[in-house]
Amino acid sequence: MHSSQRDLILVTGATGYIGRALVARLLTESQATRVLVRPARGNDIAELWPGQAPHVCIGDVTETASLRAACAGVDTILHLASHSPRKRAPGIDPSAGHWPVTAEGTRALVGEAQRAGVRRFVLVSSVWVMGEGSADGLDESSIPAPTSAYGRAKLAAEEAVRCASDLQSSIVRLPSVYGIGGESLVSQMISAIERGWFPPPPKTLNKRSMIHLDDVVAAVLLLARRPEALGKTYIATDGKLYTTHEIYQNVCAALGRRVPHWAPPVAWLRLAATAGDWLTRCSGRPVPFDSLALEKLVGSAWYRGERMVRDLGFTPRHTLCTALPGMVAFQRESRRGA
């Protein structure tokens, strides 16, 4: 892909965890890049991509007028913007933004992309459209059965993209993403274990799929560039399966800590999670441990990424084991600099 104006790429969600890395890669390749950035982040650009500023278009996927300017003259859209509430705050429904931003916002962006004559559209979606907690290794042929507001909104976003017959589109569904920076589940686990707040998880045989940030960037670009990907939906993973206990052991190893010999039995955790649910219901305030947190700890989330490997030759370059030492060093360094 050459960096001509016709090849202009618009990235939405550019200020997010994945978007920042994706835009950095595009800029390194001297790719003409425009980013859709919400007004509150407009001043962060120089800090996000020092010395290599992309073209900035201030806007919001919920404001259709702003999308018209963003899509003008664009060849390819890499659509990452999605509602992602950071923390569960008391009295605020964290799921309220999923439909207007993730579903309706994608629909609006697709409409403006068609109007502007955009050629390619890549949607970054989530394995959650297929349902959470899969222990059976779901793949792209599995019937979507989302069980959360996020998953339902992502599925609606996918449908909006697939229905746009005059766009050459591809969709990639991601499991949990790990890597340097951001607030991934693994980074949170690193911080919690280092502070002594994370007890060893029980030795369950759950299976969790994940993918490294750099491999996500590679996967998105592969979809944008390969004709074989047109009209297709793929799952991208790092090709490994992890039990929560293995993740915990690997984090401890990267931190240079011994893995404790004891672990609370699952039954105790279930009791604690039920108490957490009850406390949340009574007080209206989120608690650190509830059924949702328990599911993330002991549940499975196994998704198969073989199709992308087979069709597109996608080769994930990282695993959690190879990535953890760098993630730990980065988090320690960031804490020292803070």
Ligand SMILES: NC(=O)c1ccc[n+]([C@@H]2O[C@H](COP(=O)([O-])OP(=O)(O)OC[C@H]3O[C@@H](n4cnc5c(N)ncnc54)[C@H](OP(=O)(O)O)[C@@H]3O)[C@@H](O)[C@H]2O)c1
């Ligand atoms: N990270 C993962 O583990 C993971 C797993 C599966 C799928 N995904 C998908 O991958 C994509 C990127 O994820 P991420 O982790 O990078 O997300 P993130 O860090 O939460 O970033 C979300 C991005 O969306 C932008 N955004 C939110 N509401 C918007 C709106 N109304 N208009 C325009 N932009 C808006 C945010 O802008 P502000 O900076 O202004 O808030 C931010 O740039 C998302 O679609 C997500 O669903 C991520």
